[in-house]
Amino acid sequence: MTDLQSMRHRIDELLRHERRADERGVVEALGRLCRTVCADLDLLGSTVTLMPGVGAHAVSAVSSETARRIEEAQFGLGEGPTRDAFTSRRPVLVGDIERSGLQRWPGWVPAVSETGVGAVYAFPLHVGATIFGVLTLYVGTGHRLDAEGLQRALIFSEVATEYLLDGSMPGDGHALDPGLDATLDTNAYVYQAQGMVMVDLGISLPEALARMRAHAWATGRDLTTLAREIVEGRAMPPRDGR
Structure with missing residues (x-):
């Protein structure tokens, strides 16, 4: 087993261990993933935001209400890492938002400064040309993800994409997962x-x-x-x- 396979196996086990017997649907599974990645990487918060069209968004899963407020501020202001990761279809990795993010997001960075967020990592959830949304990780002031942490974060984003595929497979004859439908x-x-x-x-x-x-x-x-x-x-x- 390679290092990456071992890391994926460990993350799968963490997620399985945190699953509640009464969990239903993709939205609850994504919420579990948000909480688990926070515990595993010692994060301030995490969110999964679906973006079904230009200008449209739905914060589908969060680790906490603080994480939701940080995320929603981007869409009120029209700028932020989640939006950038979605439009560029590339990860947005900022280890110090005060130093490296203020010029990029002059409204959002001051707006969330009181929450204690110091770094942000946003990973687009996509398969080929199809993009569903973004997994965004918020790290507290004075901390950042190292190379191993980034690799683990990327694996969590792959799992989130798999959850979304399970809940919304085109042409399989099934309706959109009710939780996703309500969110959208x-x-x-x-x-x-x-x-x-x-x-x-x-x-x-x-x-x-x-x-x-x-x-x-x-x-x-x-x-x-x-x-x-x-x-x-x-x-x-x-x-x-x-």
Whole structure:
């Protein structure tokens, strides 16, 4: 058995050990993976975010609510490592976000500084040309992943991709895993709200999304929460763009 095979076997055993008897579906399995990778690599947090289209996202699994807030901040601001890993289809590895990430993500880095995140590693979940989303790992200030840690992280991303393939195999005659289906439904609110803002303010669709992001950030909401409130008639970005 090679070193990589041994590492994969160990990670499979860790994930098997952490599986609960009542676990159901891909979303719960991804949540278990997020918690397990955090324990194995001593992380601040981890997330799996699905991105079914340009501008669309769904934070499907998280290790903690802190990790969810760090992740969601990217989509409210329109910048961050998960987005970059998805669009480039390449891992984003930043061992010191204050030194190496501030110029790249001038809004996101200050926004998450109070959470204690100091390094970030984002791995696209893809098979060939098909990309599902991103596994993002957040490391506390003063720490970073070494070469072995990066290899283990990559294996966790491979397992996450396998979970997603199991839950959504095209042409196999099965519906999308219910947990994934419910998670992706959150995007419907963003799309619907974007259209409502476009009509109400008389602006373009991209400008409507930009206004929503700005208003969500200014009012301390995440983008999905604001979108729900817009659809329900309880909120609307102001005409002055603030």
